[in-house]
Amino acid sequence: MPARLHRVTRGEDYRRAVRAGRRVGGAFCITHAVLRAPGDPARFGFIVSKAVGNAVTRNLLRRRMKTIAERRLQAGVAGVDIVFRALPACAEASFPDLEAELNRAMDRVLRQLAPATGTSGATGAAP
Incomplete structure (x- = not known):
């Protein structure tokens, strides 16, 4: 699970x-x-x-997303706040499918942010 340092905790930050x-x-x-x-x-x-589902389902999904986020942190992503909003279809997804989808989404959004900074992005990949 990501340390508190790597979590968005304030409502103001979520809204932003x-x-x-x-x-x-x-x-x-x-x-x-x-x-x-x-x-x-x-x-x-x-x-x-x-x-998305009952409390058991929601907590399972949250734990899976936290694991995926932890893997991205270990890969070196930095300088960005990323918020995932789960859709109801997420409850039926297997972990590998969810991981592939979230990684694809993170890559796309980081590529969109890269031209604004003039760098190659937080992942080190070329835009």
């Missing part, structure tokens, strides 16, 4: 990412991202509403 950040849609979730200062660590937030 969702309202002012770049957005990428997918089959299982909507991904929002907003840049932070280049030296700041990446932070992840998760929105899993009751429309």
Whole structure:
């Protein structure tokens, strides 16, 4: 699980990412991202509403998303706030499918943010 340092915890930060950040849609979730200062660590937030399922299902999905976020942190992503909003279809997804979808969404949103900074992005990949 990502340390508190790598989690979006304040409502103000969630609102900023969702309202002012770049957005990428997918089959299982909507991904929002907003840049932070280049030296700041990446932070992840998760929105899993009751429309997705009962408490057991929602917590399972949140744990899976946290694992995927932890893997991206280990890969070196930094300087960005990323918020995932789970869609009801997410409840039926297997972990490999969910991981592929979230990684694809993160790659796309980070590519969208890269031209704004003039760098190659937080993942080190060329845009």
